[in-house]
Amino acid sequence: xxxxxxxxxxxxxxxxxxxxxxxxxxxxxxxxxxxxxxxxxxxxxxxxxxxxxxxxxxxxxxxxxxxxxxxxxxxxxxxxxxxxxxxxxxxxxxxxxxxxxxxxxxxxxxxxxxxxxxxxxxxxxxxxxxxxxxxxxxxxxxxxxxxxxxxxxxxxxxxxxxxxxxxxxxxxxxxxxxxxxxxxxxxxxxxxxxxxxxxxxxxxxxxxxxxxxxxxxxxxxxxxxxxxxxxxxxxxxxxxxxxxx
Amino acid sequence: xxxxxxxxxxxxxxxxxxxxxxxxxxxxxxxxxxxxxxxxxxxxxxxxxxxxxxxxxxxxxxxxxxxxxxxxxxxxxxxxxxxxxxxxxxxxxxxxxxxxxxxxxxxxxxxxxxxxxxxxxxxxxxxxxxxxxxxxxxxxxxxxxxxxxxxxxxxxxxxxxxxxxxxxxxxxxxxxxxxxxxxxxxxxxxxxxxxxxxxxxxxxxxxxxxxxxxxxxxxxxxxxxxxxxxxxxxxxxxxxxxxxxxxxxxxxxxxxxxxxxxxxxxxxxxxxxxxxxxxxxxxxxxxxxxxxxxxxxxxxxxxxxxxxxxxxxxxxxxxxxx
Numbered sequence: 001x002x003x004x005x006x007x008x009x010x011x012x013x014x015x016x017x018x019x020x021x022x023x024x025x026x027x028x029x030x031x032x033x034x035x036x037x038x039x040x041x042x043x044x045x046x047x048x049x050x051x052x053x054x055x056x057x058x059x060x061x062x063x064x065x066x067x068x069x070x071x072x073x074x075x076x077x078x079x080x081x082x083x084x085x086x087x088x089x090x091x092x093x094x095x096x097x098x099x100x101x102x103x104x105x106x107x108x109x110x111x112x113x114x115x116x117x118x119x120x121x122x123x124x125x126x127x128x129x130x131x132x133x134x135x136x137x138x139x140x141x142x143x144x145x146x147x148x149x150x151x152x153x154x155x156x157x158x159x160x161x162x163x164x165x166x167x168x169x170x171x172x173x174x175x176x177x178x179x180x181x182x183x184x185x186x187x188x189x190x191x192x193x194x195x196x197x198x199x200x201x202x203x204x205x206x207x208x209x210x211x212x213x214x215x216x217x218x219x220x221x222x223x224x225x226x227x228x229x230x231x232x233x234x235x236x237x238x239x240x241x242x243x244x245x
Numbered sequence: 246x247x248x249x250x251x252x253x254x255x256x257x258x259x260x261x262x263x264x265x266x267x268x269x270x271x272x273x274x275x276x277x278x279x280x281x282x283x284x285x286x287x288x289x290x291x292x293x294x295x296x297x298x299x300x301x302x303x304x305x306x307x308x309x310x311x312x313x314x315x316x317x318x319x320x321x322x323x324x325x326x327x328x329x330x331x332x333x334x335x336x337x338x339x340x341x342x343x344x345x346x347x348x349x350x351x352x353x354x355x356x357x358x359x360x361x362x363x364x365x366x367x368x369x370x371x372x373x374x375x376x377x378x379x380x381x382x383x384x385x386x387x388x389x390x391x392x393x394x395x396x397x398x399x400x401x402x403x404x405x406x407x408x409x410x411x412x413x414x415x416x417x418x419x420x421x422x423x424x425x426x427x428x429x430x431x432x433x434x435x436x437x438x439x440x441x442x443x444x445x446x447x448x449x450x451x452x453x454x455x456x457x458x459x460x461x462x463x464x465x466x467x468x469x470x471x472x473x474x475x476x477x478x479x480x481x482x483x484x485x486x487x488x489x490x491x492x493x494x495x496x497x498x499x500x501x502x503x504x505x506x507x508x509x510x511x512x513x514x515x516x517x518x519x520x521x522x523x524x525x526x527x528x529x530x531x532x533x534x535x536x537x538x539x540x541x542x543x544x545x546x547x548x549x550x551x552x553x554x555x556x557x558x559x560x561x562x563x564x565x566x567x
Contacts, residue, residue, distance in 0.1 A: 013497050013517045017385040037498045092362075093353065118383050118497055122362040127318070127350025136429045137318065139347040142491065152433065156343045156492060158255050158262075158446075160437040167429045176484070176491035176499070206394075208359030212376060213389040217523055223530070223540050228549030231561040234529065237545060239565065242527040244449070244506040245473065 001055030001146075003046040004108045006099055006125060007074055008036040008117040009067035019214045026119075026214070028066075035070050037181070038114025038174060040077070045179035046112050047078040049146055055109075056080045060102060062087055062095045068197070075192035076184035082195070087202035090210060092120075096128035097205035103133060109168045110151065115140045115175040126173035136170045142177035248274040249334035250283045251325050252297055252305075253344060256437075257289045261408070262340040262446055264300050268409040269401050270338040271301030272367055277336070281413075282306060284328045284420065286313050286321050291417055298415030300408065306332075306420035317427045318344075322351035324422035329356055329396065341400035342445065349400045358396035365405040365503075365524075383497040384520040403446045404503045444493065447476035449506045452495060452522075454480040456511020456532060456551045460488035465555045466510060472562040478502070480512045496521035511551040514539030531555065 011017070012032040020027045035043075046057045059074040061067050062085045071082045085098045103111065116123035123139065130137020142161075143154035151166050156175070166172075184192070226234055238245045250270035252263040267283060274281040283302040285294060287309065294305045308324045325348065329337050337352060339345040341363045353360040361377040365387075369376045374391055377399055381388035392398075444450065451470040453463065463477075470477045477493060484494040495502050497517040507525035511532060512518060519542055522528065530543035533550050540546045547554050 011382070015382075015385075016516070017382045019386075091359070092350070093359070096350075096354075120381055120388065121379075121383055121501070123346045124350040124353070124360065124362055127347055128354050130319070131322070131351040131354035136427065137347070137351070138430070139318070140343055157435070158253070158260060158342055158344060159441075159443050160435060162432060163434040163436075165431045165433050170429070176494065206357070208353075208357070208392070208394045209361070210391045210393060211388045212374075212391045214381065215387045215389070216385070217387070220523070220528075220542050221544065223543045223546045225535075225540070225546045225548060228547060228554055229557075230547070231554065231558040232564070234545055234547065234558065235561045235565045238506065238527070238529070242506070242544065244527045245562070245565070 001050060002108045003050060003055060003057045004103065004111045005039065005043045005046045005057060005059045005079065006111065006113040007039040007043065007059050007061050009033050009061065009063055009070040010036045010117055010119045013118065017216065023214050024212065033070055035073050036114050036117045038116060040181045041176065041178050042112035042114050042174040043074055043077055043079060044182040045144060045174060047182060048179055058083060060099055062089050062098045064088055071197060072192050073184065075195045076188040077182050078188060080195065082197040084197065084199045085202050086199050091208060092122045092124035092128060093208045094205045096125045096132060098202055100129055100132035101203050111171040113173045115173045123173065126171050130171050136166050138164060138166060139173045140175050141172050142175045144172060144178050246279045247332045247334040248277065248279060248281050248336045248338065249329050249332055250281065250338040252283045252285050253340055253342060254285060254289050257293055259293065259296060260446065262342055262403045264408045265403065265406050266338050266340045266401050267297055267300040267302055269406040271411050273336055280304065282332045282334060284308060284325055286324050294417050295415065298413050299410060301411035301413050302415050303413055305415055305417045307417055308420045308422055310421060317430060318347040318351060319427045322348050322355060325352050326355035327422040328420060335396055337396065337398045339400045341402045345400050349398055353398050356396045357394060358398045359392040359394040360398040360400065361390045361392065362400050363402050364399045365402050380501060380524065384501045384523050402503065442474065442476040444476045444478055444500055445502060448504050449473045449475035450478050450502060450504045451475045451508045451510065452478035452480065452512060453483060453510050454512030455482050462552060465552065469555055469559045472559050480518050509539050510555060512539055513537045514542065
């Protein structure tokens, strides 16, 4: 079984987000980058599915050389090899186009992504890939089992959940619950250094969108503190002042 | 030219998010001086479809044929893309709901259309540009995205645009898309939890953290949620500890929400949590630590033990609601 996991390199969740260049670029100075937490779940699931010599896991990343420590982390967790498509991606369509181009003649059985990256929160690449490759794509899955040449997935829908049988090859975007994130052990970290990491150049892809500016939320007003006995007063304020109940 | 909106329904009933996207799309159509076409997929009555006229749909396309009675992302996406082409729609609006997140990227590729996923405001169109504001960095910032393609897709976050009455005499038309159902995906089971308020759409959210001390104390939080008609949520440590299911986790690596009222109970307010809830309109914090960071973003705060304050608050809400 051949698995591919698409990974993003994102700012650590504790990052205080700032921008440079007239608020047109994310300020990476002093920022610690990590493997996107949802991609970590997808990768952990892929490794679980191939345990006991039952296949291989390749990770793919679209981005510049700065992401290589994160790619090595994925190899340390247990991926067998890695591909980096060298580019500065400007939107999800570009990323999906690059991955689709790479995947075309590789016969992957299952492609996993995280449900979204925690930087741009688009949740688009998995759905776009399905359409580009003309194979089924299921978004925001919280349970995944492999049964023969099919997967059974449980995904969230409005007001409930849906259980689907999907024949392979397929693409799944993974949410919490799919797998427990695996922590690399010393052997993994040592072997990651010598595992193959191939860098290939990006191909041409149309530009459909562009981020023109970033802004940050207005600071919120100051808090009104009430005593532990003043629950009735709170209800009154929520009704007359905040007008939310 | 036209604006096309995908109005999602659950078993023949529209949810609040459908009226939000129709209201949003109507405003865009009005600004562009063009008509608003809605498309609905799957079995639904004419009477229900007619409700979209109240929010400004000039025409409703009903793709009701049998092949579409169970949800299939690829068949639904084909129907929406076909409708966009046939109606000559240059702007396509969907909800950034769970199913919208599956559909929007597929429609984007079919139409070669740029997309803003998770928009929170109307597009700005000065100087011939088309720029839409969306949440980025899980609520820590906003990104202003310019769409450069001829056809443009916006998926709108739930609770980001108000429902606006805009009575219009609407025409309902049957619509048959050029697609076949996807034989590679079959629906095995659908489990509805109709008694619960859906978290992304909820107007009031009651959320608990480690200050509640254990899953056995969640009943007081659920009582408060029931009194308020609210959805329940939790912080990451709570779902990680298995006290509550993962789908209730709000924050940077969980669900980002923007309800009218967010009650954070026994939640200290780590930066990752604040990112996911800071676009709530009003925040109430109940925490026994007066220095907890949650009080820096809260509008109202009660310093006290959650286990004592919450039941009193529930009583006060019940008394208020009579």
